[in-house]
Amino acid sequence: MCLFLSEAQAFVTLATTDAYCMGCIVVGKSLRRHGTSRKLVVMVSPNVSRVGRLTLEDVFDEVVVVDVLDSRDKAHLTWLGRPELGVTFTKLHCWTLTQFSKCVFLDADTLVLCNVDELFEYEELSAAPDTGWPDCFNSGVFVFRPSLNTHKQILEHAAQHGSFDGGDQGVLNTFFSDWAVKDIRKHLPFVYNLTASAVYTYLPAFQQYGHHAKIVHFLGGIKPWHHSYNPQAASESSFRDSNKNFAQFIHLWWVEYYSQNQLQVKKDDKKNDKNEDYSVQQLDSSQTHQTPTQSQKSSTEALHREMRLSSPLQDLTLDSLTISSSKTSEEMNILFDVMSEQETEETPIVSPPSEQETEHKDPETADDSSVGTGQAIAAETEEEDLERRRMWEEGHVDYMGKDAFDNIKRKLDLFLE
Numbered sequence: 001m002c003l004f005l006s007e008a009q010a011f012v013t014l015a016t017t018d019a020y021c022m023g024c025i026v027v028g029k030s031l032r033r034h035g036t037s038r039k040l041v042v043m044v045s046p047n048v049s050r051v052g053r054l055t056l057e058d059v060f061d062e063v064v065v066v067d068v069l070d071s072r073d074k075a076h077l078t079w080l081g082r083p084e085l086g087v088t089f090t091k092l093h094c095w096t097l098t099q100f101s102k103c104v105f106l107d108a109d110t111l112v113l114c115n116v117d118e119l120f121e122y123e124e125l126s127a128a129p130d131t132g133w134p135d136c137f138n139s140g141v142f143v144f145r146p147s148l149n150t151h152k153q154i155l156e157h158a159a160q161h162g163s164f165d166g167g168d169q170g171v172l173n174t175f176f177s178d179w180a181v182k183d184i185r186k187h188l189p190f191v192y193n194l195t196a197s198a199v200y201t202y203l204p205a206f207q208q209y210g211h212h213a214k215i216v217h218f219l220g221g222i223k224p225w226h227h228s229y230n231p232q233a234a235s236e237s238s239f240r241d242s243n244k245n246f247a248q249f250i251h252l253w254w255v256e257y258y259s260q261n262q263l264q265v266k267k268d269d270k271k272n273d274k275n276e277d278y279s280v281q282q283l284d285s286s287q288t289h290q291t292p293t294q295s296q297k298s299s300t301e302a303l304h305r306e307m308r309l310s311s312p313l314q315d316l317t318l319d320s321l322t323i324s325s326s327k328t329s330e331e332m333n334i335l336f337d338v339m340s341e342q343e344t345e346e347t348p349i350v351s352p353p354s355e356q357e358t359e360h361k362d363p364e365t366a367d368d369s370s371v372g373t374g375q376a377i378a379a380e381t382e383e384e385d386l387e388r389r390r391m392w393e394e395g396h397v398d399y400m401g402k403d404a405f406d407n408i409k410r411k412l413d414l415f416l417e
């Protein structure tokens with residue numbers, strides 16, 4: 001029964017360009033990292049490169065090709081300042097995924113920070129308020145029920161009324177027009193679609209509630225894949241105020257982008273068993289060592305190479321991305337060093353053991369690890385640090401434990417002070 005339910009539900013995202021494929025990879029990996037039991041589906045338009053699609057196949061259960069739907073509504077999109085967003089009408093095709101009874105749509109520019117499977121308890125159409133106009137919902141995260149009938153009605157509605165912002169959000173808000181007032185149970189908490197905002201009430205609220213964030217949404221023209229995160233820059237003008245908080249999320253985004261994913265490891269294992277080769281890896285013949293981490297890297301690198309050929313973004317070349325990625329790993333090391341330093345100098349920051357861990361702890365080992373002297377802790381910390389560093393470098397970030405977001409944030413805050 002449970003299995004049936006989880007097979008009939010899916011998280012869905014969308015990419016109509018290779019740049020947005022990068023975002024989808026992070027959406028998929030972050031959902032898997034946090035152990036979702038639902039299927040992962042990505043819709044792609046036919047112009048997405050073969051490498052882009054193959055890379056997505058490493059992460060998603062289904063890659064569904066859909067036609068591009070473009071509002072071509074230059075007038076309204078100019079109001080929004082985002083002429084490129086006409087293609088977001090393509091998102092409306094998510095209602096055609098009738099192999100699922102219920103889905104959660106996530107924009108390609110979102111990052112999942114914990115398990116959010118409880119979103120499937122909500123009904124169509126559930127979404128979080130938009131920070132720009134809170135009586136409208138933001139269409140970056142929403143719960144819906146696929147139905148060809150609803151799909152047809154929405155497209156007819158779009159043809160008849162157009163979209164007040166030129167994108168899908170305008171159409172969906174006028175189609176589900178009673179969202180603001182009819183049923184509060186369809187209002188998702190803001191932490192499921194946390195966007196940055198310059199409104200003056202935002203910062204204190206972020207300080208108070210920001211650590212409850214479950215899904216971060218990098219709304220706006222600049223996406224995480226457009227720049228790398230630099231800890232120093234966090235104190236400079238480009239990362240001031242609310243963006244400073246988001247700089248930390250951008251860092252996490254890059255960590256997730258380069259992390260390994262379980263589906264890839266499974267596929268690599270299969271490949272080794274059958275002695276087959278994957279075309280993504282064949283594209284990267286310069287890679288001699290085929291450890292899972294490197295093969296995973298090679299598929300993202302292959303995507304980067306493809307982007308250089310076909311990216312619509314002028315500034316997004318292989319070179320800039322390579323610099324971004326090396327900067328990122330350098331920064332990860334800086335971050336790691338800061339975390340290690342702080343840990344040996346101060347009380348080690350570790351998440352409290354879960355009840356289960358406490359229950360099953362061997363009393364002998366429990367003696368040294370949990371109630372040892374300061375010296376024992378320091379000695380162990382050094383060893384643990386080395387191991388953790390190795391794990392971190394291989395992309396196994398312990399988000400639920402030592403590398404939990406709260407710990408990283410605390411260390412970054414200290415570092416940036």
Ligand SMILES: O=c1ccn([C@@H]2O[C@H](COP(=O)(O)OP(=O)(O)O[C@H]3O[C@H](CO)[C@@H](O)[C@H](O)[C@H]3O)[C@@H](O)[C@H]2O)c(=O)[nH]1
Pocket residue numbers: 013014015016017020084085087088091106107108109138139140141165166167168169170218219220221
């Ligand atoms: O060239 C594009 C542009 C967008 N998308 C997809 O459409 C989504 C929405 O575009 P995005 O750039 O994320 O828009 P936002 O900056 O989030 O802007 C807002 O306005 C959009 C237009 O109404 C809505 O789609 C968004 O959900 C809403 O948050 C992306 O995440 C992608 O999944 C593409 O695949 N290719």
Ligand SMILES: [Mn+2]
Pocket residue numbers: 107108109110140217218219220
């Ligand atoms: Mn978005």
